[in-house]
Amino acid sequence: xxxxxxxxxxxxxxxxxxxxxxxxxxxxxxxxxxxxxxxxxxxxxxxxxxxxxxxxxxxxxxxxxxxxxxxxxxxxxxxxxxxxxxxxxxxxxxxxxx
Numbered sequence: 001x002x003x004x005x006x007x008x009x010x011x012x013x014x015x016x017x018x019x020x021x022x023x024x025x026x027x028x029x030x031x032x033x034x035x036x037x038x039x040x041x042x043x044x045x046x047x048x049x050x051x052x053x054x055x056x057x058x059x060x061x062x063x064x065x066x067x068x069x070x071x072x073x074x075x076x077x078x079x080x081x082x083x084x085x086x087x088x089x090x091x092x093x094x095x096x097x098x
Contacts, residue, residue: 018066020045022092029058029079037065037088040076045088049073056081065093 020043032038036048038060050061050073060076079085 016066018045019092022088024086024088026084027087028081029060029083029085030081032058032060032085032087037093038062038076039086039088045093046076048076053081057083 022037022039022045024039030053032048032051034048034050037045038048039045045065046062047065048060048062052059058079058081060079061073062076063071063073
């Protein structure tokens with residue numbers, strides 16, 4: 001379970017305990033790493049859980065931030081290596097311990 005490490009304004013949490021509207025910056029899909037938070041749809045941040053680089057692109061799996069760590073991950077999709085993906089800025093979520 002991801003817990004909020006600092007208070008966020010209601011405009012970010014929409015009344016939940018999760019930061020559903022993180023500040024993001026586009027990055028090339030090839031620069032993503034497991035543990036990164038991406039936003040592919042509004043108000044649905046996703047933790048990247050697995051990646052596979054293949055044929056000039058990247059296949060990515062993940063789970064929503066509100067799903068427990070033991071929940072199955074699912075495919076987010078195939079992205080071109082240079083395709084921009086909205087990644088949460090540092091400080092928007094606590095980093096998991098590795």
